[in-house]
Amino acid sequence: MIYQGNAVSVQLLDDGIAELKFDLQGESVNKFNQETVEDLGKAVEAIQGNSDIKGLIVTSGKGVFIVGADITEFTDMFKLPEEEIAGWCLKSNKVFNAFEDLDIPKVAAVNGIALGGGLEMCLAADFRVLSEKAQVGLPEVKLGLFPGFGGTVRMPRLIGVDNAVEWIAAGGQHKAAKALKVGVADAVVAHDKLQDAAIALVKQCLEGKIDFRAKRQEKLEPLKLPPMENMMAFQTCMAMVMGQAGKNYPAPVAAVKAMQTAAGMNRDQALEVEAKGFAKVAKTPQATALVGLFLADQAVKKVNGKTAKGSKEIDQAAVLGAGIMGGGIAFQSALKGTPIIMKDIADKALDLGMSEASKLLSKRVSKGKLDAAGMGKVLSAIRPTLNYGDFDNVNVIVEAVVENQKIKQSVLAETEGKVKEGTVLASNTSTISITKLAEALERPQDFAGMHFFNPVHMMPLVEVIRGEKTSDETVSTLVAYAQKMGKNPIVVNDCPGFLVNRVLFPYFGGFGMLMRDGADFQAVDKVMQKFGWPMGPAYLMDVVGIDTGVHAAQVMAEGFPERMQYDFKDVSTVMFENNRYGQKNGVGFYKYELDRKGKTQKVVDETTYELIKPHVADTKEFDAEEIIARMMIPMCTETVRCLEDNIVGSAAEADMAMIYGIGFPPFRGGPLRYIDSIGVQAFVELCDKYAHLGGIYEAPQMLKDMAAKGESFFA
Known part of the structure; x- marks a missing residue:
């Protein structure tokens, strides 16, 4: 040597x-x-x-x-x-x-x-x-x-x-x-x-x-x-x-x-x-944020690796409901090697689910990411069915039916009676309490939330939501399944909106207040895109679906009335009442038309201004700094509250959920790292400046305590 x-x-x-x-x-x-x-x-x-x-x-x-x-x-x-x-x-x-x-x-x-x-x-x-x-x-x-x-x-x-x-x-x-x-x-x-x-x-x-x-x-x-x-x-x-x-x-x-x-x-x-x-x-602040993001991502993967060690074996999955979400879940599971049964109560729905999977696979073939034989193999791993006959050997079942508590409870209870003891049940709900859904079950310890984001094949985040009676083994199994599907799971505790939606809707609340006070939604969209978001709040509402957003906002208002129940008519409600649901029906804040290549593009619709005029102040120009503050403070303070309330386990997990789930600008590192970049004390002072606007702008006690001690989220 x-x-x-x-x-x-x-x-x-x-x-x-x-x-x-x-x-x-x-x-x-x-x-x-x-x-x-x-x-x-x-x-x-x-x-x-x-x-x-x-x-x-x-x-x-x-x-x-x-x-x-x-x-x-x-x-x-x-x-x-x-x-x-x-x-x-x-x-x-x-x-x-x-x-x-x-x-x-x-x-x-x-x-x-x-x-x-x-x-x-x-x-x-x-x-x-x-x-x-x-x-x-x-x-x-x-x-x-x-x-x-x-x-x-x-x-x-x-x-x-x-x-x-x-x-x-x-x-x-x-x-x-x-x-x-x-x-x-x-x-x-x-x-x-x-x-x-x-x-x-x-x-x-x-x-x-x-x-x-x-x-x-x-x-x-x-x-x-x-x-x-x-x-x-x-x-x-x-x-x-x-x-x-x-x-x-x-x-x-x-x-x-x-x-x-x-x-x-x-x-x-x-x-x-x-x-x-x-x-x-x-x-540069971008290097600080992006290096921090890498380290946070590694920390989350380490946490998930430990959690997944307690998993049950997963060699056969099932999804209940064969709509766009059900089809997307089935596609992702089969693509990554876990066979899946897709059950619905109607042949038409099953056809839709299989069509969704076929469409996604065809795109992969056209891009050279998969050959015809590979496509056939993935499709054969998805078994559509109208009954529970093949559910004897299923390890994990994801419910993805309509977002209605009674219907979900009925489907989950029926399914629980058809499968062997120990089978893990999960609900793909985005708003309904996991603890409440579990009230319909004999074995609530085997049940948790598994919230996928749409479109399933593109969005990396899965929220695994622990209910009051959910066992550690159930959480471990769902984390392992999410990882097998190529997703990044974040484990959170049950509350209205869980983590991502609970944090997102104060952001929309900030947008609603800006509109109420005379801001132009196009101007707000442009400022927030320049800030680094993939799209501004009005455009994002159109993409999410204004009907979906209004429903979720009601859930949040009931859950956190002191902060998220507003004393004015939000412009998204005006859109909803006028059947303007966004991209899904071609018109929301913007209109959606096909260009020459057949791609959907958004165009300005002057009718929007006419509809909201009775509900907002006279048009006023806000400078970019104020728009950013009024949009970002509510999102950041609610993220702090989620950490304070033990909804999420760490600052790294909270930030990565926002990056994975809603496209928070990566070069800013996540809401909590963004607070660090401003300085905790300076951010508390910014909250105080806008606190007169309502509860979503008030600095949480945790943040005030950190400011007093000179602490930050990321040392």
């Missing part, structure tokens, strides 16, 4: 070829934490001092190559001044440079995932051989960052400006074939031939058949493009990236600027530009 560290080892193989292996002890994956970088530096020094080593392959002792940098170290590091962050980048790059400058042929043998710093390590090698199972990419922009271990320097010199911009600014994860096509990989081989292929490539270099020094030299010199072509290439890319990223995501644009600035420099000068640019984006 030439070198043995906790993360990296070097041993001599045959014919003067050594193996540098990444195998971080105590971890399931390899990652670039400070220990690994230091270990790599010592390994390189050992190689430099050993004249027996004529060539080198780089391998992994784990199922992945290197997943990237250790994100958990970022939170503290990014609190440092820009100069110190840039210094950290340059210190790490000295190690990568020392590896790159070893005057021997070096081949990275990539067996699995190599992302971020993992791929940047490979780029520092002379050649890259990928297993056919490998996936590589530079996803740093998804954390509000860009590559800081030489990715912006080496990538354009290896694969050209256009390809490098695509890989870095889009942050995608690419299969081995794509990597080979653009030149990130030099060869792709069968998984079991990987090490042999890497060694063979080193031997070819040693035999003089391949000039590895010329290959390395390309990465050390400026980009080989005439100045005019260089300028044109970057200008074209910059325009495209700015159009796609928008103002709320500065990292992709900053990455292109760094590449352009460094294009005429040698490697070491270019790395200084990268380090300064990385440090600058690391200090």
